[in-house]
Amino acid sequence: MTLKEKAFSYIDQHHEDMLNLWGNMVNIDSGIGVKTGGMDMGNLCAGILESLGFSIRRVQYEKCGDTIIAEQGDMSNPFILLMGHMDTVFLGGETAKRPFMIKEGKAFGPGVLDMKGGIVILLSALQALKAADIHNKVGIKVILDADEETAHIFSNAPELIVQEAKGAKCAFNFETGFSDASLVVQRKGCWRFFVEVFGRGCHVGNDPENGRNAILEMAHKIIKIEALTSFQECYNFNVGTITGGTVANAAPDYCKIEVDVRYLQDTELPRLREAVKNICDHTYVDGTRTVLSDGPTFGVMKRLPATMELLEKVKAIAEENEFAIPKQRICGGGSDAAYSVAAGVPTLCAMGVQGARNHTPEEWADVESLFTRSKMLITLLLEFSQGK
Numbered sequence: 612m613t614l615k616e617k618a619f620s621y622i623d624q625h626h627e628d629m630l631n632l633w634g635n636m637v638n639i640d641s642g643i644g645v646k647t648g649g650m651d652m653g654n655l656c657a658g659i660l661e662s663l664g665f666s667i668r669r670v671q672y673e674k675c676g677d678t679i680i681a682e683q684g685d686m687s688n689p690f691i692l693l694m695g696h697m698d699t700v701f702l703g704g705e706t707a708k709r710p711f712m713i714k715e716g717k718a719f720g721p722g723v724l725d726m727k728g729g730i731v732i733l734l735s736a737l738q739a740l741k742a743a744d745i746h747n748k749v750g751i752k753v754i755l756d757a758d759e760e761t762a763h764i765f766s767n768a769p770e771l772i773v774q775e776a777k778g779a780k781c782a783f784n785f786e787t788g789f790s791d792a793s794l795v796v797q798r799k800g801c802w803r804f805f806v807e808v809f810g811r812g813c814h815v816g817n818d819p820e821n822g823r824n825a826i827l828e829m830a831h832k833i834i835k836i837e838a839l840t841s842f843q844e845c846y847n848f849n850v851g852t853i854t855g856g857t858v859a860n861a862a863p864d865y866c867k868i869e870v871d872v873r874y875l876q877d878t879e880l881p882r883l884r885e886a887v888k889n890i891c892d893h894t895y896v897d898g899t900r901t902v903l904s905d906g907p908t909f910g911v912m913k914r915l916p917a918t919m920e921l922l923e924k925v926k927a928i929a930e931e932n933e934f935a936i937p938k939q940r941i942c943g944g945g946s947d948a949a950y951s952v953a954a955g956v957p958t959l960c961a962m963g964v965q966g967a968r969n970h971t972p973e974e975w976a977d978v979e980s981l982f983t984r985s986k987m988l989i990t991l992l993l994e995f996s997q998g999k
Contacts, residue, residue: 617743618989622735622982629735629981634711636727637720641676641757642701644765649676649757652697656755657681659734663741665753675765676757680775684750689780691751691995692956694772694947695730695963696759698722700970709972717966717975724976729785729963730755731981736988747996752779759947762801762907769910769950776954781921781995783988784948784958788965788980792935795960796922797914799845799873801945802880803906806832806891808855810899812864822862823898826855829866831895836870839886845875846883847943869906873943877911909945910953917957925959928994934987962988 612620622629636655641648653676657667665681672678676697684690699705699722711720718728733753740747754775758765776782786795810825833850840847848870855866870887874880891903922939929936940961948960964984966976 614743614745615990615993618739618745618993619986621739621742622985622989625735625738626982629731629985630713630978632734633718633723633728633731633981636730637711637723638706640703640706641698642703642705642721643698643761644674645703646675648703649698653677653679653755653757656697656730656734659738660753663737670766670771672758672766678754678756678766678768678771681753682750684747686750686752686778688750689778691749691992692776692779692782692951693733693751693753694782694784694951695726695733695755695786696947697727697730697755697757698760699727700725700760713978716978718964718978719975721974724964724966724974725787725969726785726963728966728976728981729788732963732985732988733785735985736992739985739989740992745993747992749780749996751992751996756947762803762909762945764907768947772947772950773954776951776956779951779954779956782948782951782956782958783962783991784946784951784960785963786946786948786961787944787969788961788963788984789940790965790967790977792937792965793940794922794925794937794962795912795942795946795948796918796939797875797941798912798946798949798960799875799943800877800880800911800949801909802872802874802883803908804870804872804887805904805906806836806868806870807902807904808832808866808899809902810862810864810866810896813862815860815862819862823864823896824862825866825899826863828894828896828899828901829853829855829868832890832901833868835890836887839883844879846873846879848872875911875941910949912946912949912952912958912960914941915952915955915957918952918959921957921959924994925991928990929987932986932990934983
Protein backbone atom coordinates (compact mmCIF):
# COMPACT_ATOMS: atom_id res chain seq x y z
CA MET A 612 0.00 0.00 0.00
CA THR A 613 1.42 3.41 -0.99
CA LEU A 614 1.65 6.32 1.43
CA LYS A 615 -1.22 8.02 -0.37
CA GLU A 616 -3.36 4.89 -0.11
CA LYS A 617 -2.61 4.66 3.61
CA ALA A 618 -3.70 8.28 4.11
CA PHE A 619 -6.82 7.76 1.99
CA SER A 620 -7.63 4.67 4.06
CA TYR A 621 -7.49 6.78 7.20
CA ILE A 622 -10.15 9.11 5.76
CA ASP A 623 -12.33 6.16 4.72
CA GLN A 624 -12.11 4.64 8.18
CA HIS A 625 -12.80 7.89 10.05
CA HIS A 626 -15.93 9.25 8.37
CA GLU A 627 -17.83 9.18 11.65
CA ASP A 628 -15.05 10.96 13.53
CA MET A 629 -14.89 13.66 10.87
CA LEU A 630 -18.64 14.17 10.97
CA ASN A 631 -18.57 14.36 14.77
CA LEU A 632 -15.81 16.98 14.65
CA TRP A 633 -17.79 18.92 12.03
CA GLY A 634 -20.91 18.80 14.20
CA ASN A 635 -19.01 19.85 17.32
CA MET A 636 -17.57 22.85 15.49
CA VAL A 637 -20.89 23.95 14.01
CA ASN A 638 -22.53 23.70 17.43
CA ILE A 639 -19.90 26.01 18.94
CA ASP A 640 -21.42 29.48 18.84
CA SER A 641 -18.59 31.49 17.28
CA GLY A 642 -20.80 34.09 15.63
CA ILE A 643 -20.08 37.79 15.31
CA GLY A 644 -18.80 39.24 18.58
CA VAL A 645 -19.03 35.94 20.49
CA LYS A 646 -15.51 35.80 21.90
CA THR A 647 -16.12 32.74 24.07
CA GLY A 648 -17.08 30.70 21.01
CA GLY A 649 -14.06 31.98 19.13
CA MET A 650 -11.86 30.89 22.03
CA ASP A 651 -13.54 27.47 22.14
CA MET A 652 -12.91 26.99 18.42
CA GLY A 653 -9.31 28.09 18.81
CA ASN A 654 -8.72 25.76 21.73
CA LEU A 655 -10.22 22.83 19.83
CA CYS A 656 -8.14 23.44 16.69
CA ALA A 657 -4.95 24.22 18.57
CA GLY A 658 -5.34 21.04 20.60
CA ILE A 659 -5.63 18.89 17.48
CA LEU A 660 -2.70 20.59 15.78
CA GLU A 661 -0.55 20.26 18.90
CA SER A 662 -1.33 16.54 19.05
CA LEU A 663 0.01 16.28 15.49
CA GLY A 664 3.34 17.76 16.51
CA PHE A 665 2.77 21.39 15.49
CA SER A 666 4.15 24.19 17.61
CA ILE A 667 1.46 26.70 18.51
CA ARG A 668 1.54 30.47 18.76
CA ARG A 669 -1.47 32.57 19.73
CA VAL A 670 -2.19 36.22 19.06
CA GLN A 671 -4.74 37.49 21.57
CA TYR A 672 -7.39 40.18 21.15
CA GLU A 673 -9.81 41.88 23.49
CA LYS A 674 -13.04 41.37 21.54
CA CYS A 675 -12.56 38.16 19.56
CA GLY A 676 -10.91 34.77 19.82
CA ASP A 677 -7.20 34.22 19.35
CA THR A 678 -5.54 33.86 15.98
CA ILE A 679 -3.89 30.44 15.96
CA ILE A 680 -0.55 30.03 14.16
CA ALA A 681 0.71 26.45 13.98
CA GLU A 682 4.02 25.39 12.45
CA GLN A 683 5.64 22.08 11.67
CA GLY A 684 8.98 21.60 9.97
CA ASP A 685 11.54 24.05 8.62
CA MET A 686 10.10 27.56 8.29
CA SER A 687 13.37 29.04 7.05
CA ASN A 688 12.77 27.53 3.59
CA PRO A 689 9.64 27.90 1.42
CA PHE A 690 6.71 26.32 3.25
CA ILE A 691 3.06 25.48 2.55
CA LEU A 692 0.43 27.76 4.09
CA LEU A 693 -3.04 26.48 5.05
CA MET A 694 -5.61 29.10 6.07
CA GLY A 695 -9.10 29.48 7.45
CA HIS A 696 -11.41 31.38 9.79
CA MET A 697 -13.21 29.99 12.82
CA ASP A 698 -16.05 32.53 13.14
CA THR A 699 -19.43 32.61 11.39
CA VAL A 700 -21.48 35.47 10.02
CA PHE A 701 -24.42 34.83 12.35
CA LEU A 702 -25.28 36.59 15.58
CA GLY A 703 -24.93 34.91 18.95
CA GLY A 704 -27.56 32.29 19.75
CA GLU A 705 -28.02 30.99 16.20
CA THR A 706 -26.53 27.57 16.95
CA ALA A 707 -29.20 26.93 19.60
CA LYS A 708 -31.88 27.60 16.99
CA ARG A 709 -30.29 25.57 14.19
CA PRO A 710 -27.84 22.95 15.47
CA PHE A 711 -25.84 20.72 13.14
CA MET A 712 -27.98 18.31 11.15
CA ILE A 713 -27.49 15.94 8.22
CA LYS A 714 -30.37 15.16 5.88
CA GLU A 715 -30.25 13.38 2.53
CA GLY A 716 -26.52 13.82 2.09
CA LYS A 717 -26.48 17.50 3.04
CA ALA A 718 -25.24 19.07 6.27
CA PHE A 719 -26.96 22.11 7.77
CA GLY A 720 -26.18 24.57 10.55
CA PRO A 721 -24.57 27.99 11.10
CA GLY A 722 -21.18 28.05 9.40
CA VAL A 723 -21.43 24.45 8.19
CA LEU A 724 -20.20 25.63 4.78
CA ASP A 725 -18.60 28.95 5.69
CA MET A 726 -16.30 27.63 6.83
CA LYS A 727 -16.19 25.03 9.57
CA GLY A 728 -16.32 22.20 7.06
CA GLY A 729 -13.16 23.60 5.51
CA ILE A 730 -11.38 23.53 8.85
CA VAL A 731 -12.36 19.88 9.31
CA ILE A 732 -10.83 19.13 5.88
CA LEU A 733 -7.61 20.90 6.84
CA LEU A 734 -7.27 19.11 10.17
CA SER A 735 -8.39 15.69 8.91
CA ALA A 736 -5.88 15.69 6.04
CA LEU A 737 -3.08 16.47 8.49
CA GLN A 738 -4.31 13.70 10.81
CA ALA A 739 -4.34 11.27 7.88
CA LEU A 740 -0.77 12.15 6.92
CA LYS A 741 0.43 11.55 10.47
CA ALA A 742 -1.47 8.26 10.71
CA ALA A 743 0.21 7.12 7.48
CA ASP A 744 3.60 8.04 9.03
CA ILE A 745 4.31 10.56 6.29
CA HIS A 746 7.10 12.98 7.13
CA ASN A 747 6.96 16.14 5.09
CA LYS A 748 10.18 17.49 3.60
CA VAL A 749 8.64 20.97 3.45
CA GLY A 750 7.34 22.97 6.41
CA ILE A 751 3.62 23.51 6.90
CA LYS A 752 2.10 26.58 8.54
CA VAL A 753 -1.56 26.88 9.57
CA ILE A 754 -3.26 30.22 10.28
CA LEU A 755 -6.78 30.23 11.75
CA ASP A 756 -8.38 33.52 12.81
CA ALA A 757 -11.61 34.36 14.60
CA ASP A 758 -13.07 37.57 13.14
CA GLU A 759 -12.94 37.26 9.35
CA GLU A 760 -16.70 37.74 8.92
CA THR A 761 -16.45 41.26 10.37
CA ALA A 762 -13.56 42.09 8.02
CA HIS A 763 -11.28 41.92 11.07
CA ILE A 764 -12.61 44.95 12.93
CA PHE A 765 -11.49 43.30 16.20
CA SER A 766 -7.97 42.28 15.18
CA ASN A 767 -4.91 43.04 13.08
CA ALA A 768 -5.25 39.75 11.19
CA PRO A 769 -4.72 41.25 7.70
CA GLU A 770 -1.30 42.64 8.63
CA LEU A 771 -0.50 39.48 10.59
CA ILE A 772 -1.36 37.18 7.65
CA VAL A 773 0.78 39.23 5.25
CA GLN A 774 3.69 38.99 7.67
CA GLU A 775 3.26 35.28 8.39
CA ALA A 776 2.70 34.35 4.73
CA LYS A 777 6.02 35.75 3.54
CA GLY A 778 8.29 32.93 2.51
CA ALA A 779 5.51 30.48 1.60
CA LYS A 780 5.79 28.62 -1.71
CA CYS A 781 1.97 28.40 -2.02
CA ALA A 782 -1.18 28.83 0.05
CA PHE A 783 -4.58 27.15 0.21
CA ASN A 784 -7.55 28.82 1.88
CA PHE A 785 -10.38 26.51 2.96
CA GLU A 786 -13.21 28.94 2.36
CA THR A 787 -16.65 28.02 1.05
CA GLY A 788 -16.37 25.52 -1.80
CA PHE A 789 -18.63 25.75 -4.84
CA SER A 790 -20.91 22.98 -6.07
CA ASP A 791 -19.11 22.87 -9.43
CA ALA A 792 -15.75 22.27 -7.67
CA SER A 793 -14.27 25.50 -9.04
CA LEU A 794 -11.44 27.21 -7.16
CA VAL A 795 -11.11 30.96 -6.67
CA VAL A 796 -8.09 32.66 -8.23
CA GLN A 797 -9.26 36.25 -7.77
CA ARG A 798 -11.65 38.09 -5.43
CA LYS A 799 -13.14 41.54 -5.31
CA GLY A 800 -12.29 43.92 -2.52
CA CYS A 801 -14.93 45.32 -0.20
CA TRP A 802 -15.35 48.87 1.06
CA ARG A 803 -18.14 49.67 3.49
CA PHE A 804 -19.18 53.15 4.48
CA PHE A 805 -21.88 54.93 6.48
CA VAL A 806 -23.86 58.01 5.51
CA GLU A 807 -25.69 59.99 8.19
CA VAL A 808 -28.10 62.84 7.49
CA PHE A 809 -29.07 65.30 10.20
CA GLY A 810 -32.27 67.26 9.59
CA ARG A 811 -34.79 69.05 11.79
CA GLY A 812 -37.84 67.46 13.34
CA CYS A 813 -41.31 69.00 13.47
CA HIS A 814 -44.97 68.15 13.90
CA VAL A 815 -46.13 67.65 10.31
CA GLY A 816 -49.65 68.78 11.14
CA ASN A 817 -48.96 71.93 13.18
CA ASP A 818 -45.55 73.04 11.87
CA PRO A 819 -44.68 71.27 8.59
CA GLU A 820 -42.83 74.16 6.96
CA ASN A 821 -40.15 74.13 9.68
CA GLY A 822 -39.21 70.47 9.22
CA ARG A 823 -36.10 69.31 7.36
CA ASN A 824 -36.74 65.70 6.38
CA ALA A 825 -33.57 63.64 6.81
CA ILE A 826 -35.11 60.59 5.13
CA LEU A 827 -36.04 62.60 2.05
CA GLU A 828 -32.49 63.93 1.79
CA MET A 829 -31.18 60.39 2.17
CA ALA A 830 -33.57 59.09 -0.49
CA HIS A 831 -31.97 61.38 -3.06
CA LYS A 832 -28.53 60.20 -2.01
CA ILE A 833 -29.50 56.52 -2.07
CA ILE A 834 -30.63 56.74 -5.68
CA LYS A 835 -27.41 58.50 -6.68
CA ILE A 836 -25.21 56.01 -4.79
CA GLU A 837 -26.93 52.95 -6.25
CA ALA A 838 -26.60 54.47 -9.73
CA LEU A 839 -22.80 54.33 -9.40
CA THR A 840 -22.90 50.56 -9.98
CA SER A 841 -21.25 49.34 -13.17
CA PHE A 842 -21.36 45.61 -13.68
CA GLN A 843 -19.43 46.07 -16.91
CA GLU A 844 -16.52 47.57 -14.94
CA CYS A 845 -16.87 44.97 -12.18
CA TYR A 846 -17.93 47.17 -9.27
CA ASN A 847 -21.27 47.46 -7.53
CA PHE A 848 -22.89 49.44 -4.71
CA ASN A 849 -25.49 48.09 -2.31
CA VAL A 850 -27.38 50.22 0.23
CA GLY A 851 -27.90 47.42 2.70
CA THR A 852 -29.41 49.02 5.82
CA ILE A 853 -31.36 52.17 6.61
CA THR A 854 -32.57 53.62 9.90
CA GLY A 855 -34.41 56.85 10.64
CA GLY A 856 -37.57 58.49 11.84
CA THR A 857 -39.81 57.82 14.82
CA VAL A 858 -43.47 58.27 13.90
CA ALA A 859 -45.39 59.09 10.72
CA ASN A 860 -46.61 62.49 11.97
CA ALA A 861 -43.13 63.87 12.72
CA ALA A 862 -40.51 64.95 10.19
CA PRO A 863 -37.46 62.72 10.78
CA ASP A 864 -34.41 64.59 12.02
CA TYR A 865 -31.99 61.71 11.42
CA CYS A 866 -31.33 58.96 8.90
CA LYS A 867 -28.41 56.54 8.46
CA ILE A 868 -27.47 54.01 5.81
CA GLU A 869 -24.70 51.41 5.50
CA VAL A 870 -23.36 50.73 2.02
CA ASP A 871 -21.29 47.81 0.72
CA VAL A 872 -19.08 48.34 -2.35
CA ARG A 873 -17.37 45.53 -4.28
CA TYR A 874 -14.57 46.29 -6.72
CA LEU A 875 -12.05 44.21 -8.66
CA GLN A 876 -9.14 46.62 -9.03
CA ASP A 877 -7.43 48.55 -6.22
CA THR A 878 -6.93 51.43 -8.64
CA GLU A 879 -10.71 51.95 -8.85
CA LEU A 880 -11.22 52.64 -5.16
CA PRO A 881 -9.99 56.28 -5.01
CA ARG A 882 -12.31 57.20 -7.89
CA LEU A 883 -15.27 55.45 -6.26
CA ARG A 884 -14.57 57.18 -2.95
CA GLU A 885 -14.51 60.56 -4.70
CA ALA A 886 -17.83 59.85 -6.43
CA VAL A 887 -19.47 59.02 -3.08
CA LYS A 888 -17.98 62.11 -1.47
CA ASN A 889 -19.43 64.31 -4.23
CA ILE A 890 -22.89 62.84 -3.67
CA CYS A 891 -22.65 63.38 0.08
CA ASP A 892 -21.40 66.94 -0.33
CA HIS A 893 -24.44 67.90 -2.40
CA THR A 894 -27.55 69.01 -0.48
CA TYR A 895 -30.98 68.20 -1.88
CA VAL A 896 -33.10 69.32 1.10
CA ASP A 897 -32.02 72.73 2.38
CA GLY A 898 -31.10 72.76 6.04
CA THR A 899 -29.87 69.17 6.25
CA ARG A 900 -26.29 68.13 6.98
CA THR A 901 -24.55 64.95 5.82
CA VAL A 902 -21.65 63.03 7.39
CA LEU A 903 -19.74 60.30 5.52
CA SER A 904 -17.62 57.78 7.48
CA ASP A 905 -15.72 54.61 6.67
CA GLY A 906 -16.57 51.12 7.87
CA PRO A 907 -14.56 47.89 7.62
CA THR A 908 -12.76 46.99 4.40
CA PHE A 909 -11.49 43.83 2.73
CA GLY A 910 -8.54 43.80 0.36
CA VAL A 911 -8.61 42.64 -3.25
CA MET A 912 -7.31 39.14 -3.90
CA LYS A 913 -5.24 39.79 -7.00
CA ARG A 914 -4.78 37.12 -9.65
CA LEU A 915 -1.08 36.32 -9.74
CA PRO A 916 0.50 34.54 -12.73
CA ALA A 917 1.93 32.07 -10.21
CA THR A 918 -1.60 31.36 -8.93
CA MET A 919 -2.64 30.28 -12.41
CA GLU A 920 0.40 27.99 -12.57
CA LEU A 921 -0.63 26.56 -9.19
CA LEU A 922 -4.14 25.93 -10.51
CA GLU A 923 -2.73 24.01 -13.48
CA LYS A 924 -0.79 21.78 -11.10
CA VAL A 925 -3.94 21.15 -9.07
CA LYS A 926 -5.88 20.32 -12.24
CA ALA A 927 -3.26 17.76 -13.23
CA ILE A 928 -3.36 16.21 -9.76
CA ALA A 929 -7.16 16.13 -9.84
CA GLU A 930 -7.20 14.41 -13.23
CA GLU A 931 -4.59 11.87 -12.19
CA ASN A 932 -6.54 10.98 -9.03
CA GLU A 933 -10.01 11.12 -10.62
CA PHE A 934 -11.16 14.08 -8.56
CA ALA A 935 -13.42 16.72 -10.08
CA ILE A 936 -11.20 18.96 -12.19
CA PRO A 937 -11.54 22.52 -10.85
CA LYS A 938 -12.22 25.48 -13.08
CA GLN A 939 -11.05 28.97 -12.21
CA ARG A 940 -13.48 31.40 -10.63
CA ILE A 941 -13.50 35.13 -9.92
CA CYS A 942 -15.55 35.76 -6.79
CA GLY A 943 -17.23 38.83 -5.36
CA GLY A 944 -16.93 37.75 -1.74
CA GLY A 945 -13.85 38.75 0.25
CA SER A 946 -11.52 36.33 2.03
CA ASP A 947 -8.20 36.17 3.84
CA ALA A 948 -6.63 34.91 0.61
CA ALA A 949 -6.31 38.60 -0.25
CA TYR A 950 -3.60 38.90 2.37
CA SER A 951 -1.54 35.85 1.44
CA VAL A 952 -1.60 37.14 -2.14
CA ALA A 953 -0.55 40.58 -0.86
CA ALA A 954 2.56 38.83 0.47
CA GLY A 955 3.24 37.61 -3.07
CA VAL A 956 2.20 34.00 -2.38
CA PRO A 957 0.27 32.11 -5.10
CA THR A 958 -3.01 31.19 -3.43
CA LEU A 959 -6.02 29.07 -4.28
CA CYS A 960 -9.20 29.81 -2.34
CA ALA A 961 -12.53 27.96 -1.85
CA MET A 962 -10.83 24.67 -0.96
CA GLY A 963 -13.51 23.89 1.62
CA VAL A 964 -16.60 21.70 1.53
CA GLN A 965 -18.89 22.26 -1.43
CA GLY A 966 -22.36 23.69 -1.07
CA ALA A 967 -24.41 26.86 -1.33
CA ARG A 968 -26.46 29.53 0.43
CA ASN A 969 -23.79 30.55 2.96
CA HIS A 970 -24.65 33.63 5.07
CA THR A 971 -28.30 32.52 5.10
CA PRO A 972 -30.38 30.13 7.27
CA GLU A 973 -30.55 27.83 4.20
CA GLU A 974 -26.77 27.29 4.19
CA TRP A 975 -25.89 23.69 3.32
CA ALA A 976 -22.84 21.59 2.50
CA ASP A 977 -22.40 18.35 0.58
CA VAL A 978 -21.33 15.68 3.07
CA GLU A 979 -19.41 13.58 0.55
CA SER A 980 -17.27 16.59 -0.38
CA LEU A 981 -15.88 16.58 3.17
CA PHE A 982 -14.16 13.31 2.37
CA THR A 983 -13.21 13.91 -1.27
CA ARG A 984 -11.77 17.37 -0.54
CA SER A 985 -9.76 15.88 2.36
CA LYS A 986 -8.25 13.37 -0.07
CA MET A 987 -7.55 16.20 -2.52
CA LEU A 988 -5.63 18.06 0.17
CA ILE A 989 -3.71 14.92 1.13
CA THR A 990 -2.64 14.51 -2.49
CA LEU A 991 -1.63 18.15 -2.78
CA LEU A 992 0.41 18.04 0.42
CA LEU A 993 2.13 14.87 -0.72
CA GLU A 994 2.97 16.42 -4.07
CA PHE A 995 4.04 19.85 -2.85
CA SER A 996 5.53 19.00 0.52
CA GLN A 997 7.69 16.22 -0.88
CA GLY A 998 9.35 18.79 -3.09
CA LYS A 999 7.61 17.89 -6.34
